[in-house]
Amino acid sequence: MEHYWQEISALTMRWVRRLSREKFSMLFTLVQPMLFWLIFFGNLFQRAADTQVMQAPNYISFLAAGVVVMTVLNNGLAGGVDLLFDKENGFLERLMSTPIHRTSVILSRFIFVMAITSMQVLVILGVSYLFGVEPATGILGVAMILLIGMMFGVGLTAISMAMAFSVKSHGDFFSVLGFLSLPMIFLSSALVPLTAMPGWMSFLAQFNPMTWAIDAVRPLILSGWSEALPHVGMVIVVMLIFDALCLYGGAKAFRRAMG
């Protein structure tokens, strides 16, 4: 157990060090979702969006929940990238030829991605606060938002790692990634509530786990506990199933790749 902890903390430290060496990349990763979606998109649609349809005081407050979950989505889906490069340049083999527990590398990646994502979510909520969006459920609500984000993120990161272990080249990986990310966002309640979507889109969006996450985060920000709780209960069940499926698939891909 002591060994296991030594391995995981050293491997997690490596991800942190890598990030700190890439200051620009870190800055852009942190700033991008707020800048693009919250500040530009949010303000751009401030008057075009109908607050009656949104059921929110303004578009930014409606959008905040969507941006939070979108950040989780993008970080999660990109979570396997570093392992992909490790696999391609042989670093992963070097790690796996040492007497470490077989799950240490993966676990360190989960810890790192979850930590970065949580930080970003807090930054997004902070920036929203500057635009006048105050989470209706307070600190506890913010903690709940982080929990939901992490539950969704674990599954996504598992998918990403499974892909990293299965693809032939990193070109394939990034094509699939690019193909997944935007449709997932458009076919969810991130930008527009389901009720305002064309029928076929809202039909598809119902099956998107992202929609469930957003529908729980949004009332935590906009309404309050009484309205949020049923959604929160529901999303926890949905995410448990989602995570179980993703982790199962991820474990299979990992075992296939690592013998």
Next chain:
Amino acid sequence: MDRTVAIDVSRLCKTYDTHKAVDDLSFQVYAGEIFGLLGPNGAGKSTTLRTLITLLHPTSGTATIMGYDCVREADKVRTVIGYVPQERAIDRFLTGREHLQLLGALYHLSKEEATKRIGELLTLVELEAHADRPAKTYSGGMKRKLDIACGLLPDPKILFLDEPTLGLDVQSRLRIWEYVRMLKARGMTVVMTTNYLDEADQLCDRLAIIDGGKIKTMGSPVELKIALGGDIVSLTLKELDRIPALETELKGQPAITSVRATTKGLDIRVESPEKALPTILESANRLNCSVEFIQYNRPRLDDVFIAHTGRAITESIPEAESA
């Protein structure tokens, strides 16, 4: 030499779908020797190596390292081996020292133990001055030295080197060879793959020539060369179009074992040069072939390779031969 068996591979097979990457391989590596797996790319060397370091499960057959089974006792195996993957298995953003610190933790060394060993290794591979720079600023040779330091960090009983000098300049190659010899002198067992014939010849105590997933022949470089029998006379001709005629003429002559056309002339394997040389020159004269250059050689490892696989090791690059 100590004849303790360090590695025992028995009837090892690895099949991908229908392709047999490794086909019924059996060999032993003795403690304290440098053992080479020589073969062209795709011959099955890397597959064999990766099975030994527990990263691949064999389809059938067994491999044991210091008596531990590579599948069932993989954890034990990992504690006695060091591995140096092919070039570039480096995290560009980490410094040399951070690489070693990371591995120190993965081998469960205490902080003090790790610091001590890292200091020694950095001195050994002459990277102290560069230890705190990110690896992306390293030259190819420096990266390779760091690779080797990483492989040595666990103070392994057996060190596995995968193509240790692939793509390196001549000077770095010689440096790496020096390290390998020094490790052997310290009593370490070294297993390496290579597709450089001169490297295998210079460095390995014993080697196995692998092609198409099978061992074609195995032994010390000297044994392999002697086993071929016969020395080689190489002719370079002025008129290249005369090569086929002279080849036909010489084939089957007494004292000549075999004749093979090369790009510039002929390689003629002879039983004894004293008897064969006059015949060769006489035939060349009769056919009006002017000989530009004549060279007499004991067999080279290239010849061993060609004799056992039926072709030259196509990947050997010119630089390798000049080293």
